[in-house]
Amino acid sequence: MTLTGKVYLIGAGPGDPELLTLRALRMLEAADTIVYDRLVSPEILALAPTTATMVSVGKAPNCHPTPQNQINDILTELALEGQTVARLKGGDPMIFGRGSEEAAYLQARGITVEYAPGISAAQGMAAATGVPLTHRGLATGVRYVTGHLAANKTLNLNWESLADIDTTLVVYMGAANIAEIALRLIGAGLPANLPVLAVSNATRSSEIRVLSHLGQIGVDTQTIPLRAPVLFVIGRVVSLYQKTLLPTAEASFSPAAVAGE
Incomplete structure (x- = not known):
């Protein structure tokens, strides 16, 4: 037997x-x-x-x-x-x-x-980029959401609850829909100049990062295509990104791509 x-x-x-x-x-x-x-x-x-x-x-x-x-x-x-x-x-x-x-x-x-259990993609991203998921004075919490289309081809998210300036929002599987996600979040009250960091293949040698803001991220990810898996980190914590890389530099939210750092 x-x-x-x-x-x-x-x-x-x-x-x-x-x-x-x-x-x-x-x-x-x-x-x-x-x-x-x-x-x-x-x-x-x-x-x-x-x-x-x-x-x-x-x-x-x-x-x-x-x-x-x-x-x-x-x-x-x-x-x-x-x-x-x-x-x-x-x-x-x-x-x-x-x-x-x-x-x-x-x-x-x-x-x-x-x-x-595995180290999540969001945790790996935070360690690789130096962008924390929470930070005193910038984010009191973090939320993970999926940007993947549901079976009925709509994004069934509670946009009003997600549009919380005190919470870091991490979007998984959202590369194809990030333009719509950004518009929905802006429509729900988040500022268009809120910083966004997109990270492809976080922690790997092929990692690519795109630094942008909510009103521009849909355009930037068309200009700089990103291969899955891609995470989008949306929130004030992203303002720490360039300060982590270059301590003397001022934070800038103009589009940028950094590969294989």
Whole structure:
């Protein structure tokens, strides 16, 4: 009789392998099969044991070659075969990673799920750029939201609640819709000159940053295309960006791109 295996739900972090937790690395090294997403960096995948079977289930915007229900079935079948499965996701699987959905599906079928949280993309961005998510006198809180279109092709966000000048707003998966997001936030009361920092591939050697403001970010990201994953940090904390890089420089919100710093 084959014993049921288990699934490790692993956060791979934002991409830099040095930001992978020891727990995540231990789980990765114990896996028979690794089921990984598109945004997991090659450097993280290189840490997988050579004996492990690698299964890509990557999804891109408007392109889901492996639908979520099929991913659920793959994880289930492998675990029921008695395998130890590493489900590897970029960032933290519990922040816009559908980790809780996969866990619920597996647990309902009697499969054990263990977690390894990952450093979130927002935390990695903060460490890489020096822009804090909160800062005394600038932001008393932070909110994470998704800029991804819902099934009905509308952005179902509470714009009035998000337009809080005392809160840092971090937008995940918003590259395609940032112009609309910016207009909605301005319409809800945020100033058009509120600084915005867009970061592509945070913590990786291919990282690109675009410094702008709310009224201009939609134009700037058309001029300087950014590859996923992209985070948008909106708020007064972004005023610390250039001061962190160049302590003697005054903060400027004119568009700029900085690659591979």
